[in-house]
Amino acid sequence: MPPKILLTRRWPVAVETYLRQRYDVTVDPADRPLTEAELVQAMGQYDAICPTVTDRIGAAILSAANPRVRILGNYGAGFEHIDLEAAKAAGIIVTNTPDVLTDATADLAILLMLMASRRAGEGERELRAGHWTGWRPTHLLGQGLAGKRLGLVGFGRIAQATAARARAFGLSIAYYSRRRADPAVEATLDAVYVGSLEELAATSDVLSLHCPGGAATRYLVNAGLLARMKPTSILVNTARGSVVKDDDLAAALKDGIIAAAGLDVFDGEPAVNPALIGLPNAVLLPHLGSATLETRTAMGMRVAANLERFFAGEAPHDRVA
Numbered sequence: 001m002p003p004k005i006l007l008t009r010r011w012p013v014a015v016e017t018y019l020r021q022r023y024d025v026t027v028d029p030a031d032r033p034l035t036e037a038e039l040v041q042a043m044g045q046y047d048a049i050c051p052t053v054t055d056r057i058g059a060a061i062l063s064a065a066n067p068r069v070r071i072l073g074n075y076g077a078g079f080e081h082i083d084l085e086a087a088k089a090a091g092i093i094v095t096n097t098p099d100v101l102t103d104a105t106a107d108l109a110i111l112l113m114l115m116a117s118r119r120a121g122e123g124e125r126e127l128r129a130g131h132w133t134g135w136r137p138t139h140l141l142g143q144g145l146a147g148k149r150l151g152l153v154g155f156g157r158i159a160q161a162t163a164a165r166a167r168a169f170g171l172s173i174a175y176y177s178r179r180r181a182d183p184a185v186e187a188t189l190d191a192v193y194v195g196s197l198e199e200l201a202a203t204s205d206v207l208s209l210h211c212p213g214g215a216a217t218r219y220l221v222n223a224g225l226l227a228r229m230k231p232t233s234i235l236v237n238t239a240r241g242s243v244v245k246d247d248d249l250a251a252a253l254k255d256g257i258i259a260a261a262g263l264d265v266f267d268g269e270p271a272v273n274p275a276l277i278g279l280p281n282a283v284l285l286p287h288l289g290s291a292t293l294e295t296r297t298a299m300g301m302r303v304a305a306n307l308e309r310f311f312a313g314e315a316p317h318d319r320v321a
Helices: 013-020 036-043 084-089 102-117 120-128 157-167 183-189 197-203 223-228 246-255 293-311
Strands: 004-007 024-027 048-050 071-073 093-095 149-153 172-176 191-193 206-209 234-237 260-263 282-284
Touching (some): 013 024, 013 293, 036 048, 071 293, 084 093, 093 293, 102 206, 102 234, 102 260, 102 282, 102 293, 149 157, 157 172, 157 183, 172 197, 197 223, 246 260
Parallel strands (some): 004 024, 004 048, 048 071, 149 172, 149 206, 172 191, 206 234, 260 282
């Protein structure tokens, strides 16, 4: 009998078809988040579970009695929603999908910069509501990006891809990271390393977040950091919602501490802080960073490759636990 696999959400058709040709695959046709009780039950019914960022796989699930699952093939690069220590204790392998979503997420970071700087969200809402009265010289004046400084918090693959795109718009590049990048990478992107997050925030015109989630970065962007930013600056977040304290950001946007924000992720999503919803200078997207058919298919095929190696008795790639 082929291994039994649970996909916790619907995946692109091409990937589901590929997996069904090789495994006994179960997918919830309602495409809803599974409950903790359902995930606990699944631990004893399947050989592999393939979760997404919407699934909280904690110790209570991973320590389920009589587990059958031996691998979690996570659909996504981030894995903060999985308790890796509990997985290790249970002898369960965890893999993720790095690399394949780099370009799509970098594209979205640039999109948010453009929308926020040119007040595109405000303009579309005004037009759709029938309130546009025609062109005039001072209508919805935004700001250009050419000659401005982009500060990147974190300098991994996505941040570097964002930097490469931003240079085409005339932005200079600076970054802060726990580890300084290779000099060759800095030279290629003409990127300047800044020694502290506070200095980067104070000297950047656009501050773009590309750091991992987790306890170490929770509410890294708070009232204190926002107060250091320029009143004309823009915050962009395509990283993790937990990195930004939403109440503090909403207050900063309302009070003119910073000019605008472009957000693709939210603390506690899919719930979005009501204080952000009504702000005209906040561009809000529903976690679209990797949402291209090409990227989401590539993510699924990356999971499939990891599963194939595992069930063939080989070490899977992209192992994080």
